[in-house]
Structures are given as C-alpha cells and as structure tokens.
Amino acid sequence: MLAITMALVSGCRPAAPAPLTLFAAASLTDAVTELAAKFQAEGRGALRTVFAGSGELARQLLAGAPADLVVLADDLWMGRLAREGAIRAASQVTLLTNSLVVIAPSDRPVAPFSWDGRVAIGDPESVPAGRYAREMLQRSGVWDTVSANLILAGDVRAVRAFVARGEVDLGIVYRSDTLGFDAARVVNVPVAAVQPDIAYPAALTATAAREAGTLMAFLRSEAAGVLFTRHGFGPGR
Incomplete structure (x- = not known):
C-alpha cells in the first residue's frame, strides 16, 4: 500500500x-x-x-x-x-x-602606437563589433590605410583569439573583452569623438x-x- x-x-x-x-x-x-x-x-x-x-x-x-x-x-x-x-x-x-579599444599580443615589445601590420576586426557585414570598428576607423581617418590589411572574424571573441595567438598585429574589440584576459594588452583607446554608440x-x-x-x-x-x-x-x- x-x-x-x-x-x-x-x-x-x-x-x-x-x-x-x-x-x-x-x-x-x-x-x-x-x-x-x-x-x-x-x-x-x-x-x-x-x-x-x-x-x-x-x-x-x-x-x-x-x-x-x-x-x-x-x-x-x-x-x-x-x-x-x-x-x-x-x-x-x-x-x-560598451566602448572600443585596440589590443596587441602581450608578448610584443612596447612601442609607439601605429596602425601598421595586420588588423583583425569582426566582419562589418554581420558582426556589430566589426561595423563599430569600421565606423571608428572611418571617423579616425585611417580606414583607407587599415582596410588593406584587415583580417575579418566571425565574432569579437575570434578577433581576440587572433591577437592572442599572434596571428595579427592588432585587433579592435570591446573594452569588456580585455578585462582578465592576459594574452593581449590594450595599446590604444580611441577618443570619445570617434567612438561609436x-x-x-x-x-x-x-x-x-x-x-x-x-x-x-x-x-x-x-x-x-x-x-x-x-x-x-x-x-x-
């Protein structure tokens, strides 16, 4: 029972x-x-x-x-x-x-910032971080220079991974992606005037x-x- x-x-x-x-x-x-x-x-x-x-x-x-x-x-x-x-x-x-920052591999020597080399961003056609990065580069007047050496990624975390592995010289990511991530360091913080919303x-x-x-x-x-x-x-x- x-x-x-x-x-x-x-x-x-x-x-x-x-x-x-x-x-x-x-x-x-x-x-x-x-x-x-x-x-x-x-x-x-x-x-x-x-x-x-x-x-x-x-x-x-x-x-x-x-x-x-x-x-x-x-x-x-x-x-x-x-x-x-x-x-x-x-x-x-x-x-x-959020806001954008530019990162480089942590093991690269510290040097004056420039846009030389390969730069990773999200694909502007499908990744918001990539569209924001393009907007920032255009406002900064360097889009024509940087676009010739762009590496496009499927999302902003993939951009960070490219930088961490040293496959690119620079990456444009959200500020939030840099906290607690030791494999890359911030090398440039775009001024407010060129930051997208x-x-x-x-x-x-x-x-x-x-x-x-x-x-x-x-x-x-x-x-x-x-x-x-x-x-x-x-x-x-």
Whole structure:
C-alpha cells in the first residue's frame, strides 16, 4: 500500500518548467555565464545559454530557433527582429553599453602606437563589433590605410583569439573583452569623438515562456548591474 501511495503521489507532482533559453552576443559570454550560474543557484529555474555573433543569433531566431530572451550588441539587428515579429517589441530595453579599444599580443615589445601590420576586426557585414570598428576607423581617418590589411572574424571573441595567438598585429574589440584576459594588452583607446554608440538591447522573444519575464528582471537587477560593471560594461539607458 505504501509503495502504491508513493507512486500515486509521485505521479501527481507537476512537471518542472522547461529550461529558459537565453541568446546572448559573444562579447557577453563571461558575464552572462557567471550570471546564469547565479540565476540557477538561487533556485530561479534552469537556464540554457547560447552565445554567438549578434547577426548569427538574429538569423537563428528568424529561422525559428527556440529562445525566450535575446541580448544583442546591435540595435540594427534587434530592429529587424522587431519588424519581423520575432520579439515582443514592447519588452525591449537597452541593457548595457560598451566602448572600443585596440589590443596587441602581450608578448610584443612596447612601442609607439601605429596602425601598421595586420588588423583583425569582426566582419562589418554581420558582426556589430566589426561595423563599430569600421565606423571608428572611418571617423579616425585611417580606414583607407587599415582596410588593406584587415583580417575579418566571425565574432569579437575570434578577433581576440587572433591577437592572442599572434596571428595579427592588432585587433579592435570591446573594452569588456580585455578585462582578465592576459594574452593581449590594450595599446590604444580611441577618443570619445570617434567612438561609436554601442548599445546592448535585450528583449523577450515572440515565443517566450511566461517565466522569461523573471529572467529579464534578473538581468536588469542591481546585483546583475554590479557584475556587468565588473566585466567592463557600461550601464544601460
């Protein structure tokens, strides 16, 4: 009788909610991985994270990939998602901001900065960091010089990897990508006048589970803001 009773009770338990899925730009990998662990450790629910370039994530969503919340490094791609009904436009917020820096391999001798040599950036046609880099180089008046020696990468973390391996002389990445990364060092910080406006929009997807609102609130919390700051991101707006 006890075994039967236990079986009946077990059979009546409500099923656990399916894990939430968060799509996030590659530059958010370290911060969001840490926040995802905290989210789950606090018993807020299971969370699956997917990291890639913003353009790649947006294309996956447009193709029907399942996700509950998306954070991109690009307003343009988020705007396309809104126009095509892939997100709940009313839920969109600017979660974070960022800026660009120029890095070189840590083992290279320190020398006066110049744009000589091979320079890695994200592909401007699909990677927001690459488009921002192109904009910065154009504003700086060096695009025509640098573009002849560009190496294009699939996302900003790939740019960082090219630099760390010494396959290029310079790379243009987000400031947040340099914190705690010893294989590359910052050799130039572009002045504010040439810095692009870098925003990280976040939104619930059109198919988001009801619990996804809790995840959005968590990412916008004061505690998450402290962690994002520690990882080099600026506040949203």
